[in-house]
Amino acid sequence: MLWAGNRHPERPLIFMSRTLQAIYHVRCDASSIEDRACAIAVEQSVEMPVEAIEDDGVLANIVGRVAGIEQKAGGSFEVRIALAVETVGQDPGQLINMLFGNSSIHDDVVLHDAEIPAELAAYFGGPRHGLHGLRQKAGVDARALTCSALKPQGLPAEQLAALAEKFAQGGVDYVKDDHGLADQAYSPFAARVAAIAPALRAVERATGRAAHYVPSLSGDLDSMRRQVAMARQAGIDSVMVAPMIAGLANFHRLVRENAGLAFFAHPALAGAAKIAPPLLIGKLFRLLGADAVVFPNHGGRFGYSADTCRRIARAALEDCAGMRASVPTPAGGMSLARVPEMLDFYGTDTMLLIGGALLAERERLVEATAAFVTAVERHGHG
């Protein structure tokens, strides 16, 4: 069933020339879906009774339009709503507000996808480094990238630095903070940077190979800026942000004003089921400048299906408005044993992130990390 039209024949059928399309999955009876789709179009645009709008320009250009309704397997419907691109301005916060602000509160609606008009994609611009840039920083040609994580929170900066040193000795490309490491008294951001950056440089001098520290930014925009300044001063070239906690507009502001920094996006607070992960993590985080997108791999501690993970990776990598690719970074309870299977699944345009399983090796951490790195390097050459 495909339906496209206009419920208000008295309204002119002039579609806005440039639209943002929001695609929702809606649980609904077939008999009510047309009304429900119109209600979503209104909720996500003018948020008032259409018959109370006197202005022809608003009726013609601003009121959301139902651009299609399609029945899906399982009794839900895919509803396309066309929204005027003018409603977004150039604000990433307003982008998510237009796509899902009030409708997020309706429990029959999931934001499934969005079609971003070329002018918005060009403005936000996507990753500043992306897959190619992160490989270049790591001095890697075509293989998958490797990453591990510093934890647990609660350790002082010096102990985290000792772990970072071992990861680097094992040859990992990137060492990121656990997303629980914020600016707590037991290992303040400044102390982490001061301890970890020189520890990694010492390993680089000894081995000739650099591991890149990716500290996690936290707090409000001022606080994240102070942290960026400290990181840059210490020669760090990559940072991590959780865009849903920081606010999308603040994440994007940092990307815009730090073209030299690579950004890892963490999915904390990204929720489940309400915004489809391929859209939020693969498409929107990339759009706003994430060079790598961390997400829970299937078969780990989280419930994403293999299909969801494949669609996240595809959204991060596929050709889109000339943007650089963002590196799909599956994680969340991964182990050395899964490396070959993950590389078969994701290919080499990926970054594998193994944290806890390496840390569990304790005094064998360097060797376990080296085995992880070797498994990634040798895959496909064996």
Place this chain on the structure above:
Amino acid sequence: MLWAGNRHPERPLIFMSRTLQAIYHVRCDASSIEDRACAIAVEQSVEMPVEAIEDDGVLANIVGRVAGIEQKAGGSFEVRIALAVETVGQDPGQLINMLFGNSSIHDDVVLHDAEIPAELAAYFGGPRHGLHGLRQKAGVDARALTCSALKPQGLPAEQLAALAEKFAQGGVDYVKDDHGLADQAYSPFAARVAAIAPALRAVERATGRAAHYVPSLSGDLDSMRRQVAMARQAGIDSVMVAPMIAGLANFHRLVRENAGLAFFAHPALAGAAKIAPPLLIGKLFRLLGADAVVFPNHGGRFGYSADTCRRIARAALEDCAGMRASVPTPAGGMSLARVPEMLDFYGTDTMLLIGGALLAERERLVEATAAFVTAVERHGHG
């Protein structure tokens, strides 16, 4: 069934002295709930295998503890996790990260409630004006407050100002922007402030009664600060923020640096079903300084039950750590006819917000607004 204990007998049973308690509702088999609860405690704290942690201090103080498991009607479980307050620092972003960062991605878990330790409550401080302050600004003694909304987006600032003028002539206390009004080209923030503030002052000179304009802030923290500066310059004393879009830390930063401003919190992007609305809207938005909390009333366009709405209002108003009360502001498809019933339900410690139903009266907008105001004033007097 009540369960409290420690799955790892080798770990010392010294509970952290000061804890933040997160309370989850978890869909789970009875046979797996203990494991699931422990997994959540680990996910929300150290996020790594506990047996890989060597540091006694981390084991004793930082690893989350299952403080209780209780079976609920319908086969789900209420799980209490005690988290060390040190993990939060003083960052509202890290507070929500510790409460729900990674667990938001698990679709069997809802964040149901949280017990905020007194020191965090004292630091964040809650509303700077609250119920009493918003009544005082409006020159109102004990009755419920009234509010309406400027929309649709797409109108130029002058037309929005003409609507604001009519709301003010009708005697409403607060006139807020629709949350869709951001900084779009068709009515930039600066133009709205420049048109609406003097329009309301002119009505005040004519009638002796002030309506307060509550413009909606948008964008990153820099942009919201510029908007606050414009608003203050124009003599505006209240603003609206959508904390889940702005980022909780940025919302709270604005509250801290603008003690003279009252803050309305809008629920956009607050989602459905994953964080219980009484916690997010009633408790956390209030904790971080919301003077009024807007939420969808039962029986309107959104699916919140009467019980959910009652619990939001209670969380916003109840005695809590010496904080001021935040004004429960039910909205979302309300009408004049519902005023008596809403006041019976919420009492007078509330603000009624009616937007679209008044705007639908078009040329009778002043009279309809006056009827709304009169209905609120007269309620309980006869």
